[in-house]
Amino acid sequence: MEGVILFADDHVFHSGRMENELFQKFNLEGKFSILPIDNLSILEKTVSSVSTYRAIILDWNFKQDSGEEGVSIPDATPYKFLKSNKIFSLVYVYSQAAISPEEKAELEGLYPNKIFFATKETDKSIDVEHKKISEGIEGFEKANQHLTTPFIWSQAINTSVQTIFNELESADPNWIKEIYSTAKADGSEPNAVVIGVFQNLLNESIIQNGSLTKSLADSAALADVPVASKEESSAKLYNRIYYTQLLIGAPIMTGDIFKFSEDEFAILITPECDVNAKKETTLEFLKFSKTASAAFITRKKKDDELFNNKVQSRHILPSFPFIAKSYNLSAFIDFETAFVVKVKSEFENKRSDYKLNSPYIFQLRQRYLAYIGRVGVPAIPPSLKAFNLK
Numbered sequence: 001m002e003g004v005i006l007f008a009d010d011h012v013f014h015s016g017r018m019e020n021e022l023f024q025k026f027n028l029e030g031k032f033s034i035l036p037i038d039n040l041s042i043l044e045k046t047v048s049s050v051s052t053y054r055a056i057i058l059d060w061n062f063k064q065d066s067g068e069e070g071v072s073i074p075d076a077t078p079y080k081f082l083k084s085n086k087i088f089s090l091v092y093v094y095s096q097a098a099i100s101p102e103e104k105a106e107l108e109g110l111y112p113n114k115i116f117f118a119t120k121e122t123d124k125s126i127d128v129e130h131k132k133i134s135e136g137i138e139g140f141e142k143a144n145q146h147l148t149t150p151f152i153w154s155q156a157i158n159t160s161v162q163t164i165f166n167e168l169e170s171a172d173p174n175w176i177k178e179i180y181s182t183a184k185a186d187g188s189e190p191n192a193v194v195i196g197v198f199q200n201l202l203n204e205s206i207i208q209n210g211s212l213t214k215s216l217a218d219s220a221a222l223a224d225v226p227v228a229s230k231e232e233s234s235a236k237l238y239n240r241i242y243y244t245q246l247l248i249g250a251p252i253m254t255g256d257i258f259k260f261s262e263d264e265f266a267i268l269i270t271p272e273c274d275v276n277a278k279k280e281t282t283l284e285f286l287k288f289s290k291t292a293s294a295a296f297i298t299r300k301k302k303d304d305e306l307f308n309n310k311v312q313s314r315h316i317l318p319s320f321p322f323i324a325k326s327y328n329l330s331a332f333i334d335f336e337t338a339f340v341v342k343v344k345s346e347f348e349n350k351r352s353d354y355k356l357n358s359p360y361i362f363q364l365r366q367r368y369l370a371y372i373g374r375v376g377v378p379a380i381p382p383s384l385k386a387f388n389l390k
Contacts (some may be wrong), residue, residue, distance in 0.1 A: 003052040003089070004139070008037040008078075009059040019059075021126050022133075031134070044085070052154040053089050055137050059120070060095035079103055083110065088150065090140045091115040094133065096122070108233055115283040149212075149219040156212040160205035164198065187277040189251050228326070235327035242353045252279050255350045255361035257321070263290050265322065265331070267342065267356055269365050283347060286338040286368060290322050293332040298356055312371055317365055321354045333364070335371045 007026065010295065012020040026034045032054070035377075037043045040062055061075040075097075082091065083106075091111055093099070094304060099117065107115050116136060121129060141147070168175045176194060183193035227233045246256070252275055256268045266285035270278060297316075300306050307316050313335050320331035356364065 003033070003054040003155075004050060005032045005034045005041065006037055006046060006050075006056045006058075007034050007038075007297070008043045008056060009094075009188075010062045011059075012038050017360055018126060018129070019120075022129055025126055025130050029130075040078060040081055043055045043078070044081055047085055047087065051158060052151055054151070055090040056087065057092050057094050057133060060093060060099055065349075079107075082107055082115075087111070087114075087146075088155075089114070090134060090137060092133065092353040093117045094120050096120045103262040106165040108197050108342070115138075129373045138343050146219060146222055146225055149215045150214055152215045153206075156206045157202065160202055160209070164201050164205060168201075170316050174296075186273060189253070189276045192251065192253060192272060212303075232327065239321065239327050242319065242357060242360055243315065243321050244353070244357055245353055246355055251276075251350070252283075253355060254365075255356040255358070257356060258285065258347055258350045259352045260346070260350055264275070265290060265352070266342075267361070267364065269361075269368065277310075280344060282341050282343050285340050285342060285347075286335075287340050288331055288333045288338060290329075290331075293320075293322075293330060296332040297330050298378050309367070312367070312374075315367055317356070317360070321352070324353070325365045335368055338368070 002150070005026070007023050009019045009023075010021050011017040012333050014020050023034065026032055035050075037046060037211065043056075047056075050095065058078055060077055062077070064073050064076050077097075091107075091113065104117065118132065129134040138151075172178060179188040179194045179197055243257075252268070254268055254270060254272045254275060258266045258268065260266060264287060266287040268275070268283055269286055270284045275283070297306075306320055307313055307330075313383060314334040315335065317331040319327045320329055321338070322329045322331070355361075
C-alpha cells in the first residue's frame with residue numbers, strides 16, 4: 001500500500017525524546033513516507049487535506065498550553081477527533097496513557113478491525129519499537145488486501161483533480177463564475193450544476209487510469225472477506241449505492257424522498273433545472289405506499305424477474321429507506337397512479353433524510369416518461385397481413 005503515514009505525537013519534535021528518535025528512524029529508512037504532527041488541531045486539518053494516508057500513528061495524550069503562567073489545563077486526547085472524523089486508514093494508537101475500556105470499545109465499534117492499541121514502551125530500544133510498529137502496519141495491510149484499491153482510487157482522484165483544475169483555469173480563470181452564473185440565469189440550482197460539471201470531468205478522467213482499472217480487477221479476484229451475513233451485507237451495500245443521507249441545509253434536488261404520512265412516500269421527479277424556480281409553488285412527485293409496497297412484494301415473492309423492472313407500468317426500488325437502518329424493505333411504484341403534483345404547503349417540511357442517487361433517479365424518470373408517452377399502433381387488417389406474407 002502506498003500513501004503517507006501521519007505520526008501524531010506532542011513530543012515528535014523534541015530532540016532527545018524517543019518519539020523524535022522513532023520518527024527520525026522511520027524518516028531516514030525511507031520505507032514509509034511519514035509526516036510529523038505535534039498537536040490535534042494540525043492533525044485534523046491534515047486529515048481533511050490529505051486524502052490518501054496509509055496509517056495514523058497516534059499518541060493518546062497531548063499537552064495543552066493555557067497561555068497563562070502557572071495555569072495548567074488537562075491533556076487533550078484524540079477521542080473526539082476519532083468520533084467526528086470517518087477515517088478510512090489504519091489507526092495505530094501508540095501511547096503510554098491508559099484508555100478507558102468504554103472509550104476503547106466505542107472506538108473499536110466505529111473502526112472495526114482498523115484501530116489497534118499498542119503500548120509505548122520507552123524502556124525498549126528504538127529498534128524494537130520501530131519493528132513493532134512497522135510489523136503492525138504491514139501485518140494489517142497483508143490481512144486487508146481489499147483496502148489497496150480504495151487507496152489507489154484516492155490517488156487517481158487526487159491526480160485527476162489537479163489536472164482538471166489546471167485545465168479549467170487555463171481555459172478560463174472565471175470558470176466557476178461562468179458556469180454558476182449561466183446555471184442561475186437558467187433557473188437551475190447553480191451549486192449542483194457546477195459540482196455536476198466537475199464530477200463528470202472527473203469521472204471521464206479516472207475511468208482511464210490504468211493503475212486503478214488494474215487494481216479493480218485484482219480486487220475482484222481476491223477471496224471474499226468473511227461477513228456474518230452475505231445477504232444483509234449486500235442489502236447494506238446497495239442501500240448505500242441507491243440512496244444518500246441528506247445533510248442539514250442540503251438544497252431540494254431531483255430524487256429527494258418525501259414522507260407525506262407514515263404510509264405515503266414520494267420521490268421528487270421535477271427536473272433539476274426546474275426545481276429551483278418551482279419549489280415556491282408546485283413540484284411533481286411519484287408517490288407510493290409503504291403498506292401497499294409490502295403487500296405487493298409479498299404476493300410476488302416467487303417472481304424471479306421482480307427486481308429487474310421488466311413490467312413497464314411499475315418500478316421497484318430495493319432496500320428502500322422507509323425506516324433508517326432497515327435494509328429489507330422495497331418500494332413499489334405503480335405508474336398508473338403514482339404521479340401527483342403538490343403545492344408548497346403540502347410538501348414543505350416533508351422531505352425525509354434521504355435522496356435517490358443517480359443514475360437511479362434518471363432511470364426512474366425515464367421509465368415513467370416512457371410509460372406515459374406510449375404511442376398506440378393501429379391494427380393491421382388480415383388481408384394486408386396475408387398479402388405481405390406472400
